[in-house]
Amino acid sequence: MHATYSPEERLFQDQVRSFLRNNFNAELAARIREPETFKAATIEWQKKRFAKGWVAPGWPVEYGGCAWTDTQKYIFDGALAEAEAPDVPPFGLKMVGPVIYTFGNEEQKARFLPGILNGDTWWCQGYSEPGAGSDLVALQTRAERDGDDYIINGTKIWTTYAQHADWIFALVRTDTTAKPQQGISFLLIDMRSSGVSVAPITSIDGEHHLNEVRFDNVRVPVANRIGEENKGWTYAKALLTHERTALSGIAYCKQVLNTVRRLAADENDDGQALLASPTLQARMADIEMELMALEYTELRVLAAVAKGGAPGMESSLLKLKGTELQQAVQSLQFDVAGLYGSVLPSTGLAMGHDYGDRARREYMFGRACTIYGGSNEVQKNIIAKFGLGL
Amino acid sequence: MDFSLNAEQQLLKDSVDKYMSERYDSEQRRSYLAAPKGFSAAVWQDFGNLGWLTVPLPESEGGFGGSVVDTAVLMEAMGRSVAVEPYLATVLLAGQLIANGDNATLKERYLPDILSGNCQAAFAYQERRSRHQLDAIDCQLERNGDGYSLNGHKTLVLNGAIADVLIVTAWLDESIALFAVPANSAGVHCDAFRLMDGQGVANVRFDAVQLPRENLVCAGAGSMALIRRVLDEATIAVSAQAVGAMEYLLKATVDYSNTRKQFGQPIGKFQALQHRMVDMYTATEQCRSLLVRALCSNSIEQGDVQTQAQAEMDIAALKAMVGKHGRAVAEEAVQIHGGMGVTEELNIGDYLKRLMVIDSLFGDQDWQRRRFATLRYQ
Numbered sequence: 001m002h003a004t005y006s007p008e009e010r011l012f013q014d015q016v017r018s019f020l021r022n023n024f025n026a027e028l029a030a031r032i033r034e035p036e037t038f039k040a041a042t043i044e045w046q047k048k049r050f051a052k053g054w055v056a057p058g059w060p061v062e063y064g065g066c067a068w069t070d071t072q073k074y075i076f077d078g079a080l081a082e083a084e085a086p087d088v089p090p091f092g093l094k095m096v097g098p099v100i101y102t103f104g105n106e107e108q109k110a111r112f113l114p115g116i117l118n119g120d121t122w123w124c125q126g127y128s129e130p131g132a133g134s135d136l137v138a139l140q141t142r143a144e145r146d147g148d149d150y151i152i153n154g155t156k157i158w159t160t161y162a163q164h165a166d167w168i169f170a171l172v173r174t175d176t177t178a179k180p181q182q183g184i185s186f187l188l189i190d191m192r193s194s195g196v197s198v199a200p201i202t203s204i205d206g207e208h209h210l211n212e213v214r215f216d217n218v219r220v221p222v223a224n225r226i227g228e229e230n231k232g233w234t235y236a237k238a239l240l241t242h243e244r245t246a247l248s249g250i251a252y253c254k255q256v257l258n259t260v261r262r263l264a265a266d267e268n269d270d271g272q273a274l275l276a277s278p279t280l281q282a283r284m285a286d287i288e289m290e291l292m293a294l295e296y297t298e299l300r301v302l303a304a305v306a307k308g309g310a311p312g313m314e315s316s317l318l319k320l321k322g323t324e325l326q327q328a329v330q331s332l333q334f335d336v337a338g339l340y341g342s343v344l345p346s347t348g349l350a351m352g353h354d355y356g357d358r359a360r361r362e363y364m365f366g367r368a369c370t371i372y373g374g375s376n377e378v379q380k381n382i383i384a385k386f387g388l389g390l
Numbered sequence: 391m392d393f394s395l396n397a398e399q400q401l402l403k404d405s406v407d408k409y410m411s412e413r414y415d416s417e418q419r420r421s422y423l424a425a426p427k428g429f430s431a432a433v434w435q436d437f438g439n440l441g442w443l444t445v446p447l448p449e450s451e452g453g454f455g456g457s458v459v460d461t462a463v464l465m466e467a468m469g470r471s472v473a474v475e476p477y478l479a480t481v482l483l484a485g486q487l488i489a490n491g492d493n494a495t496l497k498e499r500y501l502p503d504i505l506s507g508n509c510q511a512a513f514a515y516q517e518r519r520s521r522h523q524l525d526a527i528d529c530q531l532e533r534n535g536d537g538y539s540l541n542g543h544k545t546l547v548l549n550g551a552i553a554d555v556l557i558v559t560a561w562l563d564e565s566i567a568l569f570a571v572p573a574n575s576a577g578v579h580c581d582a583f584r585l586m587d588g589q590g591v592a593n594v595r596f597d598a599v600q601l602p603r604e605n606l607v608c609a610g611a612g613s614m615a616l617i618r619r620v621l622d623e624a625t626i627a628v629s630a631q632a633v634g635a636m637e638y639l640l641k642a643t644v645d646y647s648n649t650r651k652q653f654g655q656p657i658g659k660f661q662a663l664q665h666r667m668v669d670m671y672t673a674t675e676q677c678r679s680l681l682v683r684a685l686c687s688n689s690i691e692q693g694d695v696q697t698q699a700q701a702e703m704d705i706a707a708l709k710a711m712v713g714k715h716g717r718a719v720a721e722e723a724v725q726i727h728g729g730m731g732v733t734e735e736l737n738i739g740d741y742l743k744r745l746m747v748i749d750s751l752f753g754d755q756d757w758q759r760r761r762f763a764t765l766r767y768q
């Protein structure tokens with residue numbers, strides 16, 4: 001048991017850092033954060049990673065993965081955090097991509113994987129419905145067979161970035177008579193198909209991330225179905241496990257903690273630097289220690305997976321603890337900003353404080369991370385039932 | 391010992407509860423927020439006509455002479471509806487400073503209009519570096535002939551953008567003085583912002599603003615004592631708002647849990663959620679108790695040093711706990727509403743935002759906890 005880097009690994013770390021220095025900067029980070037420039041800047045960032053061959057570390061090499069060891073992946077994520085660089089959008093690379101290369105046919109792989117890798121196709125996830133949130137198998141969106149097509153009718157909700165998406169991967173009901181889990185199929189749907197409409201939902205950070213997506217007699221070729229009819233739930237479940245592991249957000253937490261340290265050093269707290277406050281230090285230390293633990297939990301899970309184990313309840317554990325910590329650092333960041341954390345920006349005016357707005361938006365939208373990707377209550381139910389045998 | 395409201399207070403409570411239930415649902419609130427000033431002029435006028443703007447001000451100044459209890463009754467109801475009217479800034483901060491200062495001319499000039507709803511006011515005391523330290527300021531008054539010249543910046547002044555008069559803290563010689571600055575004075579520049587909970591704030595710059603002597607609200611040692619007293623009462627008032635907001639959230643969350651179905655049953659049937667709502671209930675009751683406690687100790691004559699220290703400790707305890715539990719209750723309310731909780735379609739987020747703002751105002755939970763510990767253990 002050891003956790004030191006070999007000379008090759010240290011060399012790799014230098015390469016990653018130098019790549020980030022040359023390809024990522026605060027200006028790009030700011031454009032990724034701003035809603036108006038978010039999409040273009042995100043794609044720009046993805047393309048830089050794609051050009052380097054570093055866009056899909058988790059994928060098998062034959063599909064465009066990096067052939068990295070877990071240590072290299074860990075080094076890469078750590079360097080991203082240092083550079084305050086966000087990860088690429090998960091919907092293609094971490095969600096539908098793995099489903100396509102695992103369960104899709106050759107034609108589907110050839111058709112969809114390149115766009116996912118190079119950032120040309122923006123994907124969104126169409127699972128949840130108004131009546132099917134935590135109870136996902138209650139989904140009602142219907143797909144009826146009509147020759148070589150399915151005709152889709154129904155409503156998806158909470159669809160993140162559907163307004164930007166070219167394609168949606170959706171769970172639809174193809175059999176209403178079978179047990180709920182057994183009548184679901186996994187479809188890839190072109191967002192430009194006629195009958196698809198997208199309505200925005202404003203979230204509590206005041207932004208438009210979420211949407212309601214309606215399907216009104218939308219024709220989708222049967223060729224766009226992944227795997228077998230009525231087996232979609234199996235594929236979706238495999239993906240959910242991936243998604244949850246992707247949600248632990250350790251790198252993000254480290255970034256915020258770094259920011260908080262920097263900011264708290266400059267804030268006055270009754271005549272001292274806020275960073276010197278024992279209360280603040282105790283709070284930061286608590287979070288940091290949990291994060292150190294979670295980092296190793298993640299490494300232990302990755303190591304087990306590399307030896308052939310499947311992430312089961314561990315992925316729930318990572319999601320659960322990771323999102324709790326995300327919210328903890330977001331609260332911390334908000335508190336350090338003081339009342340500036342509550343100020344809405346006003347066009348053309350300088351607020352006189354450069355992180356309050358970010359602290360507010362991240363805190364507010366961060367409330368959702370314990371809800372999406374399977375709520376934390378659902379994750380606890382999973383661990384209780386399948387992990388602890390309750 | 392009697393924790394009930396007296397007859398007058400009960401009447402006040404009935405009238406404000408009735409008004410808010412008729413005039414302040416979340417749709418109405420949104421329409422008020424959309425008005426140019428960020429609140430409804432009609433509602434403000436109603437507050438004036440109903441006499442609510444007079445509640446805390448001394449009878450000698452034409453006020454109702456109410457105690458912190460009366461104010462709490464009003465503020466709790468406003469918290470329950472996340473009201474956006476600038477009652478805090480105009481009446482509880484600026485109004486109280488003028489009314490309890492020692493300048494009869496200013497009282498005559500401003501109080502009648504404040505009481506009738508025709509004057510908006512603000513208290514400008516924080517600067518970029520202050521955080522919660524009242525004397526970490528750089529605004530400076532210099533003598534200039536018979537009067538003074540004011541220079542400096544104030545930040546995030548509640549109601550600052552629409553106030554007719556700003557009560558400003560600034561150094562005068564070796565101590566902090568309070569000055570009334572008409573907003574239309576030459577050299578006053580104002581950048582308006584909105585807080586996420588709907589309240590208006592402003593960053594204000596004073597460039598050699600010329601002020602006559604008679605605009606001095608209070609100077610010398612008395613001014614800091616006056617500021618502290620007014621802020622303490624305002625702290626109780628926002629805590630009362632918080633308790634109102636928490637009670638609303640608890641009820642809304644229980645109602646939602648009884649109607650939203652997943653897995654074939656109302657989510658309120660899941661024990662994991664039931665216990666969390668019980669925790670919300672416990673937290674709310676604890677905060678209500680600290681509110682009652684602080685109201686008791688702060689509505690009696692402040693006789694000796696000991697009762698005064700106790701009263702102050704009660705305020706610190708109240709504000710610290712309201713900050714902590716208020717946020718926790720609101721975060722739980724969002725969580726239990728699932729995706730709906732993080733949308734602007736429901737009003738749950740409005741309450742979260744107000745409770746976050748309340749925690750940041752007048753000393754956040756960490757600061758108040760430290761204040762409590764200092765009073766208690768040192």
Ligand SMILES: Cc1cc2nc3c(=O)[nH]c(=O)nc-3n(C[C@H](O)[C@H](O)[C@H](O)COP(=O)(O)OP(=O)(O)OC[C@H]3O[C@@H](n4cnc5c(N)ncnc54)[C@H](O)[C@@H]3O)c2cc1C
Nearest residue numbers: 125127128133134158160368372375377660725726728729
């Ligand atoms: C910001 C955001 C982005 C999202 N993005 C997407 C997306 O891109 N694509 C997509 O398909 N979906 C997306 N979702 C939807 C998300 O997966 C659902 O919101 C989530 O599954 C919860 O469903 P719900 O909102 O209907 O809440 P509900 O299921 O109604 O849950 C309400 C509350 O009840 C609790 N609860 C439910 N069942 C139980 C139980 N058995 N035991 C204990 N507690 C329980 C929940 O934990 C929650 O606290 C997103 C959601 C959000 C908030």
Ligand SMILES: Cc1cc2nc3c(=O)[nH]c(=O)nc-3n(C[C@H](O)[C@H](O)[C@H](O)COP(=O)(O)OP(=O)(O)OC[C@H]3O[C@@H](n4cnc5c(N)ncnc54)[C@H](O)[C@@H]3O)c2cc1C
Nearest residue numbers: 380381384390658659660661662663664665666667668669
């Ligand atoms: C020091 C002591 C003194 C006592 N004195 C007396 C006495 O004077 N007279 C007397 O009659 N009895 C007495 N008791 C007994 C006491 O009332 C029982 O211990 C208590 O009711 C719990 O029952 P149990 O020990 O069988 O635990 P269980 O009922 O088996 O409970 C085990 C655990 O499961 C939890 N649990 C049980 N049901 C639920 C549920 N529906 N939902 C969620 N969680 C649940 C409990 O909270 C507990 O954590 C005493 C017990 C102790 C420890």
